Amino acid sequence: MAQRLPILYQKKPCYDIVFSHDFDGLCEELSELEFGGQKGITDRRICIVTDSNVEKLYGEQVKGLLAAQCKKAVLFAFPAGEASKNLDTVKSLYTFLIEEQFDRKDILVALGGGVVGDLTGFTSATYLRGIDFIQIPTTLLAQVDSSIGGKTGVDFDRYKNMVGAFYMPRLVYMNLSVLKSLDDRQYYSGMAEVMKYGLLRDANFYEWLIENMYEICERDAEILEEMVLRSCTNKKIIVEKDPTEKGDRALLNLGHTIGHAIEKAKNFEMLHGECVALGCVAAAYISWKKQLLSMDEYYEIRDMFVPFNLPISVEGIDPEEIVTLTKSDKKMAAGQIRFILLKKVGKATINTTVTEEEMLAAVKEIYFSEDDKKE
Numbered sequence: 617m618a619q620r621l622p623i624l625y626q627k628k629p630c631y632d633i634v635f636s637h638d639f640d641g642l643c644e645e646l647s648e649l650e651f652g653g654q655k656g657i658t659d660r661r662i663c664i665v666t667d668s669n670v671e672k673l674y675g676e677q678v679k680g681l682l683a684a685q686c687k688k689a690v691l692f693a694f695p696a697g698e699a700s701k702n703l704d705t706v707k708s709l710y711t712f713l714i715e716e717q718f719d720r721k722d723i724l725v726a727l728g729g730g731v732v733g734d735l736t737g738f739t740s741a742t743y744l745r746g747i748d749f750i751q752i753p754t755t756l757l758a759q760v761d762s763s764i765g766g767k768t769g770v771d772f773d774r775y776k777n778m779v780g781a782f783y784m785p786r787l788v789y790m791n792l793s794v795l796k797s798l799d800d801r802q803y804y805s806g807m808a809e810v811m812k813y814g815l816l817r818d819a820n821f822y823e824w825l826i827e828n829m830y831e832i833c834e835r836d837a838e839i840l841e842e843m844v845l846r847s848c849t850n851k852k853i854i855v856e857k858d859p860t861e862k863g864d865r866a867l868l869n870l871g872h873t874i875g876h877a878i879e880k881a882k883n884f885e886m887l888h889g890e891c892v893a894l895g896c897v898a899a900a901y902i903s904w905k906k907q908l909l910s911m912d913e914y915y916e917i918r919d920m921f922v923p924f925n926l927p928i929s930v931e932g933i934d935p936e937e938i939v940t941l942t943k944s945d946k947k948m949a950a951g952q953i954r955f956i957l958l959k960k961v962g963k964a965t966i967n968t969t970v971t972e973e974e975m976l977a978a979v980k981e982i983y984f985s986e987d988d989k990k991e
Contacts (some may be wrong), residue, residue, distance in 0.1 A: 657687075658686065666727040671691065679691050700735075701734060706738060737768030808921070878933060889926070897917070898975075
C-alpha cells in the first residue's frame with residue numbers, strides 16, 4: 617500500500633504526496649480528486665508535459681494509463697535541460713493547449729524533473745488564469761524538493777526563476793522506482809537537496825545519511841523510500857508554516873544564493889544540485905568566519921559532500937562575477953541579500969549582514985584556479 621503525506625495550506629488539507637513504486641495507482645488517485653466540482657477525470661482532457669529524455673522512458677506508459685480513464689490524453693515534450701526553462705517554451709505550451717481546446721476543467725501533468733515541474737506549474741497558474749495540475753517527479757531532486765510547496769517559475773534570460781508564481785498542485789505522485797533509471801550525475805545532484813534538510817533543521821537525519829551512505833549510493837529501495845519520505849516531511853513542516861516565503865521558508869534557500877550565481881556564470885552547464893552543494897560549502901565557510909561554526913565543523917560539512925559525488929570546488933569562474941550575480945538573486949530584500957547561514961548541523965539562520973567581501977572570500981575558498989592546478 618502506498619504511503620501518503622498530506623500537505624496543508626492555511627491549516628486546511630491542500631494535496632497529498634503519494635509514495636509508490638510504480639505508476640499503477642495513478643488513475644485511482646486521480647479518480648478520488650474533485651475537479652471543477654466533479655469527482656474523477658472521465659470527462660477531462662489531460663496534457664502530459666515532459667522533456668525529451670523522460671518522454672522516451674515513461675511518456676507513452678503514463679499517457680496510456682491516463683488515456684484509458686479520461687476524455688483525451690495528449691503529450692507535450694520539449695528539449696531536456698535548463699535552457700528550455702523559459703517563456704518561449706511556455707508560449708509553445710500555451711499554443712498547444714489552445715489548439716487542443718483545453719479549458720479550465722482540464723488538467724496538466726508534470727512528468728519529469730525540476731525543470732518540467734516548475735514550467736508546468738507556471739503554465740498552470742497562468743493559462744486561463746488557472747488550471748489544475750499534478751506533479752509526477754522523476755528525479756531525486758524533484759521528488760525531495762522542487763515538486764513540493766507550490767513554487768513555480770521559469771528563468772528570464774540568465775536570471776534563475778525570476779518569473780513565477782506560488783501555485784499548488786492537486787497531487788504529487790512519486791514512483792520511487794524511477795530513481796533507478798537516473799544516471800549517477802543526476803542522482804547525486806539530488807543528494808545536495810537531501811543533505812540540505814539535515815544541515816538546516818534535522819541533525820538526526822544528517823547523521824542517518826552518514827550511517828546509510830553505502831545503501832544510499834547503492835540505491836537500496838527501502839533506504840531510498842525512507843530518505844525521500846524524511847526529506848519531504850522536513851520540507852512539509854517548513855512550507856506549511858510559511859507557504860509564500862514571508863519568513864522561515866527562506867531557510868530552504870541554504871546554498872542557493874551563491875549556488876544560483878554559479879549556475880548562471882557556468883551557463884547552466886552544471887546541474888542545480890551540484891551548484892547547491894558548492895553554495896552550501898560557501899555558506900558554511902562564511903558561518904565559520906562569522907564564528908557561528910568552528911573550523912572543524914566547517915571542514916566536516918564540506919567533506920560530507922564528497923562521498924555523494926558532489927563538488928566542493930569549481931573551476932572556470934570569476935569570483936568577482938559570482939558576487940555581482942548574487943545581486944540579481946530573487947531573494948534580495950530592500951537591496952540586502954537574506955543569506956542563510958549555519959549555527960550548527962541542524963540549525964540554520966537568516967542573516968542580512970553578509971558583506972560582498974565575505975561572499976568573495978567564500979567563493980575564492982571553493983574556486984579551483986589555474987594556479988591550483990600547477991601546484
